[in-house]
Amino acid sequence: MARTLSSRRTTHRLAADAGLLVVAAAFVLPLAWVILSSLDTNANLQVKLPDGVTLDNFDAVLTPDITFTPLLNSLLLCGGGTALTVACAALAAYPLSRFRSRFNRPFLLTVLFATCLPITAIMVPVYALFVRVNLIDTMQGTIFFFAASQLPFAIWLMKNFMDGVPKELEEAAWTDGASSLQSLVRIVLPLMGPGVAVVTVFSFVMMWGNFFVPFMLLLTPDQMPASVSINEFFGNRGMVAYGQLAAFSIVYSTPVILLYVLIARRLGGGFALGGAVKG
Amino acid sequence: MTVVTKRPAPGPGREPTTPRPTTHRSQPRHRSLTRALPLSPAVVLLLLFLAGPIAYCAYIAFTDLQLTGQAEDSFVGFDNFRTAFGDEAFLNAVWLTLVFTVISALIGQNTLGLGLALLMQRASKPVRTLTGAIVITAWVLPEVVAGFLLYAFFRREGTLNAILDWLQLPSQNWLFTLPILAVSFANVWRGTAFSMLVYSAALGEIPKEITEAAEVDGAGGRRRLWHITLPMIRRSIGTNLMLITLQTLSVFGLIWVMTRGGPGGRSQTLPLFMYEEAFQKSMIGYGTAVALLLLLVGSLFSVVYLRLLRTEV
Numbered sequence: 001m002a003r004t005l006s007s008r009r010t011t012h013r014l015a016a017d018a019g020l021l022v023v024a025a026a027f028v029l030p031l032a033w034v035i036l037s038s039l040d041t042n043a044n045l046q047v048k049l050p051d052g053v054t055l056d057n058f059d060a061v062l063t064p065d066i067t068f069t070p071l072l073n074s075l076l077l078c079g080g081g082t083a084l085t086v087a088c089a090a091l092a093a094y095p096l097s098r099f100r101s102r103f104n105r106p107f108l109l110t111v112l113f114a115t116c117l118p119i120t121a122i123m124v125p126v127y128a129l130f131v132r133v134n135l136i137d138t139m140q141g142t143i144f145f146f147a148a149s150q151l152p153f154a155i156w157l158m159k160n161f162m163d164g165v166p167k168e169l170e171e172a173a174w175t176d177g178a179s180s181l182q183s184l185v186r187i188v189l190p191l192m193g194p195g196v197a198v199v200t201v202f203s204f205v206m207m208w209g210n211f212f213v214p215f216m217l218l219l220t221p222d223q224m225p226a227s228v229s230i231n232e233f234f235g236n237r238g239m240v241a242y243g244q245l246a247a248f249s250i251v252y253s254t255p256v257i258l259l260y261v262l263i264a265r266r267l268g269g270g271f272a273l274g275g276a277v278k279g
Numbered sequence: 280m281t282v283v284t285k286r287p288a289p290g291p292g293r294e295p296t297t298p299r300p301t302t303h304r305s306q307p308r309h310r311s312l313t314r315a316l317p318l319s320p321a322v323v324l325l326l327l328f329l330a331g332p333i334a335y336c337a338y339i340a341f342t343d344l345q346l347t348g349q350a351e352d353s354f355v356g357f358d359n360f361r362t363a364f365g366d367e368a369f370l371n372a373v374w375l376t377l378v379f380t381v382i383s384a385l386i387g388q389n390t391l392g393l394g395l396a397l398l399m400q401r402a403s404k405p406v407r408t409l410t411g412a413i414v415i416t417a418w419v420l421p422e423v424v425a426g427f428l429l430y431a432f433f434r435r436e437g438t439l440n441a442i443l444d445w446l447q448l449p450s451q452n453w454l455f456t457l458p459i460l461a462v463s464f465a466n467v468w469r470g471t472a473f474s475m476l477v478y479s480a481a482l483g484e485i486p487k488e489i490t491e492a493a494e495v496d497g498a499g500g501r502r503r504l505w506h507i508t509l510p511m512i513r514r515s516i517g518t519n520l521m522l523i524t525l526q527t528l529s530v531f532g533l534i535w536v537m538t539r540g541g542p543g544g545r546s547q548t549l550p551l552f553m554y555e556e557a558f559q560k561s562m563i564g565y566g567t568a569v570a571l572l573l574l575l576v577g578s579l580f581s582v583v584y585l586r587l588l589r590t591e592v
């Protein structure tokens with residue numbers, strides 16, 4: 001009995017391995033294209049071994065015009081937006097997690113509701129509103145909107161992480177006369193370092209990859225972040241240099257992949273974010 | 280996410296306040312105001328940049344505002360909505376949004392994500408890690424980059440046709456003949472990781488004894504899945520379906536990069552339709568009316584989602 005069970009398990013494992021590998025092979029093709037093409041002297045749209053391995057594509061792309069300015073813009077937008085999001089979320093999470101009030105529940109439900117709203121849908125009115133109040137085509141306007149759109153989820157995550165910090169230390173600080181702000185900054189936040197890291201990285205990654213918001217709210221080409229400027233490869237430069245497009249895609253994607261790896265490892269496996277979303 | 284509804288506000292901070300009976304009445308109110316103060320930056324930001332635009336959206340959906348910035352936009356009542364429901368392009372966009380959501384989210388991402396999570400439970404560790412890494416990379420990539428990768432994959436000269444040729448199957452220009460299918464598959468490629476992560480977490484919570492007991496009792500794989508595994512993760516299934524539907528409803532960049540909604544509007548889902556009406560045709564009022572409908576559908580799903588969470592308690 002035990003033997004048939006264990007041999008059946010082995011067959012099952014092999015079948016599962018085979019199934020996963022088939023899916024992995026299908027999923028890896030587009031990724032293989034971007035990596036191989038970026039090294040190819042003569043890249044086209046197919047996955048193929050490079051005609052000749054070269055770093056020329058990266059050389060051609062790594063200029064202020066094509067790469068550095070858009071990346072710097074991305075960094076400004078997403079860095080500013082993330083800083084604002086995390087600061088506001090940490091402040092807001094503190095009373096929600098620490099004090100009892102009859103407003104907590106409706107507030108959190110509203111936040112959760114806002115988390116789910118399709119932000120894409122409000123971009124047309126946001127554009128019209130920004131034109132009216134002269135925030136259109138400004139970095140600060142875009143940063144504010146980025147922060148506001150990420151804030152509901154950030155508050156939600158931050159509050160749940162904060163609930164996990166025991167209050168005994170804080171109570172000691174309170175009796176010593178520390179204010180809420182002091183105990184938040186000196187005691188609670190340092191104790192929830194990984195939680196703050198998750199909120200920060202998550203907000204940053206979402207903003208870094210966002211195309212629609214800067215596409216709508218910024219107009220001047222000099223201010224465009226990488227998510228929008230990448231379309232230039234198709235627009236103004238005539239023939240599409242696929243090798244360069246691939247190289248740029250890699251340069252632009254690397255930061256978010258590294259950041260994801262950073263928090264995934266810190267929280268033990270890639271399942272942390274899914275778990276956080278689920279509960 | 281069970282946390283919010285389950286705990287009646289943990290309130291660790293109430294101890295210092297309640298045991299002081301002698302304070303006069305104004306103090307608790309004063310204190311609760313001070314305590315709520317840290318909420319204010321977030322509330323201001325949310326009111327100005329989220330609630331504001333939504334309210335503005337509800338207003339201009341009933342006007343004939345245009346991009347050219349005419350000084351006076353006038354109130355037109357339900358005209359925009361009446362136009363929409365008589366507009367074939369709008370109905371086409373609604374239909375395509377439905378097709379896109381059903382194929383890519385409800386069928387594609389959900390089933391594939393569940394399948395991957397189930398297989399991962401049994402597979403050997405190296406294969407599991409490798410597959411997980413590949414699928415998650417597709418998810419973490421910026422939306423526009425994912426769009427380009429799949430554009431290259433589905434183009435006439437792209438990888439898919441090369442493989443079909445090699446297998447001696449008929450190839451075709453996917454982005455022209457079946458654009459909605461191509462963008463749906465693109466969304467499956469990009470979004471499956473989310474469902475996979477949700478289901479892996481859910482499956483991990485099923486006690487091992489239960490499945491093992493069923494196995495010893497001789498329940499086959501399919502019956503175990505149907506009678507034990509699926510019922511035990513049904514809440515996660517509900518949550519996941521809501522969340523991926525909401526994510527899929529607001530996909531813009533992926534489709535924009537791959538097809539621009541074309542050819543001839545055959546992959547134009549509601550967000551792309553809304554964008555085109557508002558900016559290429561300068562009808563901000565009309566575009567916003569469409570946006571408001573999308574927002575209403577989204578709100579409906581959000582409310583259902585909140586109810587689902589509540590029943591978890």
